[in-house]
Structure formats: C-alpha cells, structure tokens
Amino acid sequence: MSTQKPSIPKGTRDFGPEESSRRNYIMDIIKSNFKLYGFSQIETPAIENLSTLTGKYGDEGDKLLFKIINSGDYLKNVTTDDLEGGSQQMLSKISEKGLRYDLTVPFARFVVQHRNDITFPFKRFQIQPVWRADRPQKGRYREFYQCDADIVGTDSLWNEVNLTMLIQDVFRDLKYEQITIKINHRDILSKLASFVGLPGQEIPFCVAIDKLDKIGDEKVTEELIGLGADSAKIAELFEIFGKEDSSASKLEAIASILGSSRGIDELKDYFKFLKLAGGSDANVELDFSLARGLTYYTGVIFEVKANDVKIGSICGGGRYDNLTGVFGMENVSGVGISFGLDRIYDVLTEKNLFPTSVNQPVDALILHFDQESFEHGLGLLAKMRSAGITCEIYPDVIKIKKQFNYADKIGIPYTIVIGSEEIKTGKYAFKNMKSGEQQTLDINEIIQLIQND
C-alpha cells in the first residue's frame, strides 16, 4: 500500500498537550461554576436518530446536520424512483442517524424519555462536542464543544437571573471581564414586527434587525421596507434602538410604543430579581435588536459578546416553552445557556489570559549522572509523590546538560540533581529553574519548599 498523507477533515482540529490543558482549564472553571449553581451532569450520545434532530433548527439547520449513512448495504431500499426524487427523498432511505447539532434538543429528548426518573425543576449541565456541516471560518468549526446549563420545569424569571450570574462568575474566574451580556425577549420581537407592519413575519423581521450593528440603519430599513414594513414606524423604532440609556428607561421607551406586554413585564421582573440577588447589571445590556434561536426560543434570549475580540458570540441561550412538546410532553418550560468553549479558548489566547502554570507538567524533575544516582532518585521520586508533589525523574542516563535543557523546555519549575556526593550526604542540589538559584538541601526541606510555593 502506498503511503498516504495524514490529514483530518476540514473544520476539525487535533489538540496537543498544551492546548488540551488550556481547554481543560476553561472547562474546569465552567464545570465548577455549574456545580456551584446546582446543576448535575448528564451525557448523551454523539449520534441521535435523524428524526430527533431534523425540523428542530429550521431549514438552514437541517442542511447543516451531519447525516450518517446506514451501515451495510445502504442502497438496498433505494428505488430508481427515489433516485429521481432527488437527495431529499433519498435521504430517509439511506440515513437514519445523524451527529448532534447542539445539546439542547438531545436534552429535550432526554427529559421526555426519562420523565419518570426526573424530579422537576431539573437542572442539568452537559459538556460535549457538537457537529455542524458549516463552512469553517475563524471561531467557527465543524466540530466544537458546547458547555450547556439548562433548567426545565419552572417558569420563574429567577432562573434567567441565575444564569446571568453564572455567566458573570465564569468570566470573572477566567479573568476575562470584557464581556457584554445582551438580552432581549421574543415577545418584544414579535410585537415589534407587528408594530412596523409585519405581523406574522417575525422571523424575516428579526433576521433583518439582527444585522443592524453590521450593515447599519439604512440598509436594514431598505430590507424591512422590501418586506412591506412602514418606513415611519421603522424610523420611530430605530430611534429607541439608538438610545444609550438605562435598561429601565429603555423598557419604558419600548412600552410607550408597544403598550403592555408579557415580554416587558418579564424583563422588568428579570432586572428586579437581579438587583435583589445582589447581581450586577453593569455588563448586562438590553438590546431589542438581538435575535437568537428563532426556531425554538419563546421568552428571554441571551447572547454574550467579547468586547475587544472580533469573534462571534461566546455564549448564548434563552427560554423555550415547548421544546419537549415535539417529543410528546407538553407544558414544560426550560431556560438554558451554552458556552462556546472553542471561542472562549480563542479569546483567552488572543488576550493572553492563560496562567503559565496551566502548561506546567510537573512541579519537579529529578536529574542524575549515572545508573547509581538514577536508582537512588527512584526512592526520592516516590517520597515526593507521596507528599503530593507532581514529580518525574529523567528516564535515561544521559548528559546532565540535556536533562536541564529538557526541564527548561517543558517548563518544569524545580530540578533536583543527584550525583555521588549527594548520595553520600543525603543533600541534593535543588535548583529553581526560573531564578537560577541553587541550594543544597535534604529531601524533606525540598518537599517543604515546594509545598510552600
């Protein structure tokens, strides 16, 4: 067989030791906050029945689903009629499974399937990869991780507030606070669509106004008029959008044109609860042009933007009142958020925010000159490890220079040198690799020094 060039599919990546430990650093922070807020972990399969996934993300989403071709003779049920019917008709004959597209829909499936084992309100978190057959770009991959936290079986706006505070805590712990949590409400979007003269055309309306910050008022106005909207009303609306004001006054302004509305009431409750819970709204921005997850969100919607990095949203979420309905379980309201691990990684990399210790493989490396000192080192290694110090001994007998070089290269902060003199006296050359300082100490002193560091 001829040799083949090793490669991986477009939009996928290998993660080396350094990337992996950095990804774990982020994941650990997210995970510990999920637990702090009372979420329990679940996992679902990478592959789902295609029927579970299709029709949940809109036409666009269906196109981006990775389908898995049936095993065995996958053409056995295909007729020439199917072939002529085109790819859509063929699909159901040759594929019955697909890779999950997000974690929310599999979770809804999970809730319905395990309804008898679940006590509501149910809070779950889930950290797993998802797949989309999208065309890759920066911060946009075909395989990426989502870190989801959802609460189902409760209508309270307090859950939305909880998720907001969770987001704030996660980014505080990651030492990246240049974020804006944008918030809006589907009910307001729907009423705004009617207001400008596009009743029932909420989705095209949202798609247009979502582009405001990208293409500007004029272009969006053009697009809306194209849909049949009233230009005077659009102008009126954009005036409110343009106001840089407190959330309370923004709500008042929007109420002045929409009248009373469920969305406005809920957002008022949201800000009230946030205040009562001691949360900050400093990085929470009410943005009536925010439009997310149009196919299934029904209430409050969120999106987190990195203020000083050009990348898509790094976290998003919202409330869905009837996601379990399609699986035959009515009246279960859920609200959740999803952190984009890969994008957060890209942001922290760009802002240089990973602690150096993340890449540190061990605290100390034992170096030696010959077989005898190597063997002596094995005992020390065991002692260090039982004292809880991560430690390694250089495995081969080679020049000491090489061993020092190795410790330096992979970022080990301390080295312990063993030679004939050290074996005799029981005092070892203990070197701080960063400062270059070296002192002669016995093993207990060394352990103590590292532990106090």
Add this chain to the structure above:
RNA sequence: GUGGUUGUAGCUCAGUUGGUUAGAGCGCCUGAUUGUGGUUCAGGAGGUCGUCGGUUCGAGACCGAUCUUCCACCCCA
C-alpha cells in the same frame, strides 16, 4: 450551499517577464563547557515548493482540478 482568498524548511516569511544547485530569521541538532538549562560563539541537519494533471526545451512561478486556510453572504458557539 454561493462568491472570493491562501498554501514554499518545525514556525514566520522572501523568491525578479518562466531559466543552473530554492533562500533568510527564529527554532532544532552538535561542539566550545566530560556536575548545570535559559545568554554568547562556531559548525550542521532539514524542502517530492499542499496534491494530481496540463502548457513549455525548461514550472515554486502560467493553466485546470482537488484539498486546506482565511474572508464575505447565509446561519451560528
């Protein structure tokens, strides 16, 4: 899915209208230093020019296809 863009050493990039043997910096290896890394100096290794095909006496350069990268649209973490 539509339109564009990128690919030369481990990394970042030069490479003239198509013309001998494809370069630099950094990194890597060896030595100066047989018990000390990160500095310095000397030497060395490393490339089927993304891949396949075409034009040509001759292709890293031109043409086509394909893969990959990034960008815009669409949508989204």
